[in-house]
Amino acid sequence: MTEPGAVTESLVVPRTGTAVIETRGLTKRYRGGQLAVDGLDLSVPDGSVFGFLGPNGSGKTTTIRMLMGLIAPTSGTARVLGDPMPGAARTVLPQVGTLIEGPALYAFLTGRDNLVRYDSADPAADPRTRHARVAAALDRVGLGAAAGKKAKAYSLGMKQRLGLAAALLQPRRLLVLDEPTNGLDPQGMREIRTLVRELAADGTTVFLSSHLLDEIEQVCTHAAVMARGRLITQGPVADLAAGTRGRLAVTTPDPADAARILKEHGLTGVTVDGDRVTAEPPSREVELADLSGALVHGGVRVRSFGVERASLEDAFVALTGEGFDVAG
CATH class of the missing domain: 3.30.70.100 (Alpha-Beta Plaits)
Structure with a gap:
């Protein structure tokens, strides 16, 4: 976590306007009565880097799967880019890049050929510029030199990078990343944080799910905190800890x-x-x-x-009375 008084890189200032993601009473109850998400009211500002924060099992991935139309909510509503989900999935999803629960890869294909397959499946992708797009996406996530390696030889961190490259094959209004630094070493984590800032500066809203407090604190302009399926708080990162006493x-x-x-x-x-x-x-x-x-x-x-100054960790403990995984 950033040391007190340390100078951090400037964060992107979000644009004002309508919410890119908005939910009202979003709820998911699985068979057997398990309540994974409980009445979620979420609002993600346009142009923000929005951190979706909570311990493993707090309902983050279930929420993302509902937002992307992968599973249906039990009750409540979700709007993405102004349209209802899952009903408007065909309109919304081409404008969204995603990396959810790790990338699905063909192990016997190279990293480059995996991206070619992804790009070929996009009906809006121009085949004449496919190889240029693939090369640019690989370079952007630092996999240009490993593009010819088979995916089965990739480390977990390299697979995460390749999944992120797939999400960047086309310009996106919204990028949804579920634990994007999973498996990365500290240098790789810094590179992904820098990339997220660059994408936001280019006009992409980034919705970043993580259980790492320092990741959210360093890169996000706004955040929401989940615990046991419920929303604890949300707002600008600078404000979340403002009401919490420091140490x-x-x-x-x-x-x-x-x-x-x-x-x-x-x-x-x-x-x-x-x-x-x-x-x-x-x-x-x-x-x-x-x-x-x-x-x-x-x-x-x-x-x-x-x-x-109080940190997000202090705020989380004050709000929930629980500890938190702050490993970086």
Whole structure:
């Protein structure tokens, strides 16, 4: 996750206008009574990079499958690009690029030939420019050098890239990505984040599902948080954590002494991670200057001290009372 005070790349500012995705009371109940999505009211602004955030099993993929017309909702409505789904699927889907639950590939074909097959299945694709489109899509996701390899020899991360390339064969108004960095190493994750920003800057709305908080925080302009099939909150990423208190953080070569002193002064949630000690912020009756002075007076060598900005992780825990997978 981005360190406090670190400078991050600027995010795309979404255009104002109608929602690209809008749901009202969207619900999916499977046989046996399992409620996968419960009354979802979602609104994705045009031009945004929209993060759809939640733990595995929270209902994200089921929601995406309903939005794309792959399964029917039990109740409620969904509109994509202004049209009802699944009824308008033939009109909507040619304008949407998708990568859902990993790409479906022909293992015995090369990466290039897989994309040729995908492109050939698109009735709107001009066959005269097919090979140029395929080459451009492969280069854009960093697979140009591996285009001649058979898909069965691809790593999981390479298969994810190839699936993303398939979604980029044609210009799209909307790109729907379900866990797009799954299987990628840190460098690959950075490249995909950069690509998402570029696509949004070119006018594509990106709907990105992930269980990784740092991924959402770094690349998205807006986000929605799901838990146990229900929408917890949604809005601009910068606003989601605004109402959540941050953590008091102390960096010191004497973490055990720092933790003891903070506890003695009534602070709760004290944790130690290497030379970093964090705690719930003190009440308004306790001055930060007094805490800092107590640490110094107690012989703690303080390298940094202060209350950090609340993160999406803090907001999620505050809203749900649950922990979250924040691995990057």
